Amino acid sequence: MGISINVGGNQDYSYLFQSLSSSSGGMGNLNFLSDYASIKNGSYGKLMKTYYGTGLDAGKTTSSKKYSSNNVVDRILEEKKNPKVSKEAQEANANLTTGLSSLKTSVSALQNGKTYTDAENGQSAADKVVSAMKAYVSDYNDVVNAAKGSTLARKTAYVENMMSSTAANADKLSEIGVTINSDGTLELNAAKLKEAGTSKVQELFSSDNIMSYGSTIASRVKFAGGSTSTNATSSTETNNTTGSSAASLKADAKRLADSALFEKVKDKDGNETNQYDIDKIFATAKSFVNNYNKMFDAAESSSNSGVVANLSYIREKTARNEDALKQFGISVDQKGRMKIDEDTFKKSDMSKVQQFFKDYGSSIATNASLVDYYMTTQANAASGYTSAGEYNVQGSSRYADTM
Numbered sequence: 001m002g003i004s005i006n007v008g009g010n011q012d013y014s015y016l017f018q019s020l021s022s023s024s025g026g027m028g029n030l031n032f033l034s035d036y037a038s039i040k041n042g043s044y045g046k047l048m049k050t051y052y053g054t055g056l057d058a059g060k061t062t063s064s065k066k067y068s069s070n071n072v073v074d075r076i077l078e079e080k081k082n083p084k085v086s087k088e089a090q091e092a093n094a095n096l097t098t099g100l101s102s103l104k105t106s107v108s109a110l111q112n113g114k115t116y117t118d119a120e121n122g123q124s125a126a127d128k129v130v131s132a133m134k135a136y137v138s139d140y141n142d143v144v145n146a147a148k149g150s151t152l153a154r155k156t157a158y159v160e161n162m163m164s165s166t167a168a169n170a171d172k173l174s175e176i177g178v179t180i181n182s183d184g185t186l187e188l189n190a191a192k193l194k195e196a197g198t199s200k201v202q203e204l205f206s207s208d209n210i211m212s213y214g215s216t217i218a219s220r221v222k223f224a225g226g227s228t229s230t231n232a233t234s235s236t237e238t239n240n241t242t243g244s245s246a247a248s249l250k251a252d253a254k255r256l257a258d259s260a261l262f263e264k265v266k267d268k269d270g271n272e273t274n275q276y277d278i279d280k281i282f283a284t285a286k287s288f289v290n291n292y293n294k295m296f297d298a299a300e301s302s303s304n305s306g307v308v309a310n311l312s313y314i315r316e317k318t319a320r321n322e323d324a325l326k327q328f329g330i331s332v333d334q335k336g337r338m339k340i341d342e343d344t345f346k347k348s349d350m351s352k353v354q355q356f357f358k359d360y361g362s363s364i365a366t367n368a369s370l371v372d373y374y375m376t377t378q379a380n381a382a383s384g385y386t387s388a389g390e391y392n393v394q395g396s397s398r399y400a401d402t403m
Contacts, residue, residue, distance in 0.1 A: 092151075096146035104222065106138075116198045126197075137187070144183075147160075158223055173186075175196055177191070177196060245298055248287070249365075252284060257358050257360075262281065278350065289330065318332060318338075321356075324356055325338075330345070
């Protein structure tokens with residue numbers, strides 16, 4: 001029998017990974033990423049050489065007492081680049097990597113329509129679903145358990161997010177016989193699963209709905225299993241692209257929420273008419289759609305929890321308003337990307353467009369601003385040091401208007 005617990009929709013599983021901050025070798029996730037960024041851009045080396053060089057110059061009395069500061073710095077940098085990881089952590093890292101690969105396969109099986117049809121060899125759809133769900137629960141638990149001892153920051157961040165998504169769907173999972181244990185692992189009641197029927201399982205894991213539980217888990221597993229770029233320039237370019245498109249989306253959303261865009265056209269005598277500047281409104285809406293898609297293209301693979309969370313909020317808001325968007329010729333595909341039909345939009349009632357974007361646009365602007373913040377300001381401040389070796393803390397005052 002499954003163990004039922006009271007799991008809130010905003011369950012935070014970060015406590016399961018707290019030990020990582022004091023793991024063997026002192027390589028906590030956040031500290032590791034911070035140090036790594038400092039090493040890659042050269043600021044750490046400059047800082048250390050400046051520190052040791054200053055100390056040596058001040059204390060130097062004779063040439064016979066010269067020290068080799070470079071040897072000390074090189075040794076420290078080498079330890080930072082190649083930290084000592086315990087055998088247990090190495091095993092957990094390997095298990096997490098292989099576990100994510102297996103989980104990707106088991107999620108895919110539950111999203112495959114063939115799983116929900118009777119097989120030619122006589123195996124019923126119900127039996128196939130039970131078998132697929134057993135594999136999913138087993139692979140899911142292997143990933144969760146491995147992540148607890150892993151030092152792979154990117155992967156564990158996505159596992160934590162995956163577990164939060166599972167907690168948010170606790171009630172729906174319970175209906176098909178899957179319950180969440182106190183340690184975040186899952187437990188399956190096969191009898192209850194059979195009673196629930198295959199249609200509930202298929203709906204929960206639907207690949208056609210990007211907001212379904214299955215689609216969410218598949219997305220987290222995909223990005224967790226992806227390789228992490230070690231090219232600092234490439235990473236910076238990605239951050240800049242995301243920040244730029246998110247900032248542009250914020251600006252477009254604000255314009256669409258502003259009544260100034262919907263002011264009536266004036267005639268040659270300066271008198272207000274009953275006509276809107278539809279071309280201007282459409283151009284802004286088209287720019288909104290383009291920047292919306294660009295932001296997701298650039299940021300979807302981010303391991304920054306702030307980015308992931310705000311992208312999720314934007315998806316949810318768009319999904320809730322999908323029918324309203326369709327009325328204005330804006331459709332959303334299975335990947336969550338938008339497309340705008342010019343004829344349909346221009347034929348829409350602009351007063352309704354204005355009313356809709358007054359709420360939706362303002363809401364999207366807030367989250368887009370936060371995506372920009374996490375991908376630019378926090379990314380640049382992550383190391384704590386500038387390329388010149390100076391310590392630097394970036395402020396967030398530029399975002400005060402949306403916080």
